[in-house]
Amino acid sequence: MIRTTISVLIGALLALGLAGCGERPQVVNYKKGEYQGKPDQKAYDTAPWNGNKRDWEVALATRNQSQNEYKRIR
Amino acid sequence: MARMKFLCDAERCIECNGCVTACKQEHDIPWGVNRRRVVTINDGVPGERSISVACMHCSDAPCMAVCPVDCFYRTDDGVVLHDKDLCIGCGYCFYACPFGAPQFPQAGAFGVRGKMDKCTFCAGGPEPNNSEAEYKKYGRNRLAEGKLPVCAEMCSTKALLGGEGDVLADIYRERVTTRGKGSEVWGWATAYGRPEGPKGAPGMPGAPASPGAPAPAGAKS
Numbered sequence: 001m002i003r004t005t006i007s008v009l010i011g012a013l014l015a016l017g018l019a020g021c022g023e024r025p026q027v028v029n030y031k032k033g034e035y036q037g038k039p040d041q042k043a044y045d046t047a048p049w050n051g052n053k054r055d056w057e058v059a060l061a062t063r064n065q066s067q068n069e070y071k072r073i074r
Numbered sequence: 075m076a077r078m079k080f081l082c083d084a085e086r087c088i089e090c091n092g093c094v095t096a097c098k099q100e101h102d103i104p105w106g107v108n109r110r111r112v113v114t115i116n117d118g119v120p121g122e123r124s125i126s127v128a129c130m131h132c133s134d135a136p137c138m139a140v141c142p143v144d145c146f147y148r149t150d151d152g153v154v155l156h157d158k159d160l161c162i163g164c165g166y167c168f169y170a171c172p173f174g175a176p177q178f179p180q181a182g183a184f185g186v187r188g189k190m191d192k193c194t195f196c197a198g199g200p201e202p203n204n205s206e207a208e209y210k211k212y213g214r215n216r217l218a219e220g221k222l223p224v225c226a227e228m229c230s231t232k233a234l235l236g237g238e239g240d241v242l243a244d245i246y247r248e249r250v251t252t253r254g255k256g257s258e259v260w261g262w263a264t265a266y267g268r269p270e271g272p273k274g275a276p277g278m279p280g281a282p283a284s285p286g287a288p289a290p291a292g293a294k295s
Contacts, residue, residue, distance in 0.1 A: 033144035037157025040200040042150065043217040057076070059220035064237035067226065068245040070252060 077133075077152040078195055079239040080226065081246055082125045085253075086233035089114055089124040093225035093234055097128075100196070100224045101213025107177040109193040110225055126225070126234045129154065129175035129193035137167035137176065151217070152239075153195040158211045161189040195236070196223040 043049075044056035065071055089112050097103065097110045110128035131154045138146040138154065145160035146167075167190060168176040179188040198215030201208035208215055216224060226236030235242045 032139075033141070035147040035157075036144045037147065037160045038200040040147070040149065040155065040198075041203050041218075043197060043203065043215070046203040046218060049218075049220070056220055060076070060217075060222065060237065061241070063220070063222050063227070064241045067222075067232055067235050067237065067242075068248065069232055070248055 076238040077240075078131060078197075078237065079152070079242055080126075080128065080130060080195075080223075081235045081242045082127070083233045083235070083246065083249070084123040084125050086231045087112070087124040087126060088231055088233070090230065093126050093229055096224045096228045097193070100216075101194075102209075103191070103213070104179050107179050107191050109175075109177065109191065126229075127173055127175075128225070129171075129195075130173055131193075131195055136170035136172070140166045140170040142166065147200075149197065151197070153197045153217075155194055155197060155199050155212075156190065156192070157200050158189045158191075163187045163189045165190075193223075196221070 042053075044053045045051055049056045091112050094108060094110050094112060098108070101109070103109060110126060112124050112126050114122055114124040116122045131152060133152065135146065135148070135154045137156075138148070141156075142164060143160050143162055145157045146154060147156070148154050163178060165176075165178065165187065168174070168178070175192045176190045177192060178190060180186075194212050196214060196216035198204075198208045198218065199212035201211060203218040204215050214224075216222065221227065223236040226234045229235075235245060
């Protein structure tokens, strides 16, 4: 009777001790999602730029500088 | 590659809400949605400051990270946009955004949350440039017209700047170094010009008061 109890206890302890070996990693590896929507046109793709990126950038740079009143009033 | 940004100068913003009104008018934004708004700190207390806030088009945008349907994308110019056809109006982006930029129109009689709406940097969305569909869903595409966001371009005090980040930084740096500090910023001389005469001449600021000069009205004897 005592032997049986001891062997059951040892078995239970072994089972508990080995239970940790089956643990799976619980940290989620974040995977960045990809855009799933419709593709967009570039701002300079359509008229009046018709794909001329350089002209479009010049137009934007000019308007950007018009926000600097120190340059505008001089 | 340009990186489009907004910059609001709290020293200049006068809380006129012109940017908010211009944005609503330009994009025909429905009632209850404000793509841009003016926030005032210490309202009514001397030294209060106002700042105009909208989507800041973050380089590492939290709204993009949390969107369950991945409807956000970033253009080559650094503008964060989204596809309204894909948006499910869950509101995660609203909780993630530190600026409260995402807005949700009240669609329907029972206030059902509609698809998210936010500042597009006047760059429209994933529809053909300057098409009716783009205007209806996202508003006007001013970038495709070679223009900058209307809120920044019409700001009367030029507190709100919009455009390429490096250029804005240069404008702001020049402004700060030119305007000085303290009374130099908003003092009499800034408003009405500095005196032409030599420093210390009679009648000029900093001149010693003449002994026989009458005391100004209201001055204690």
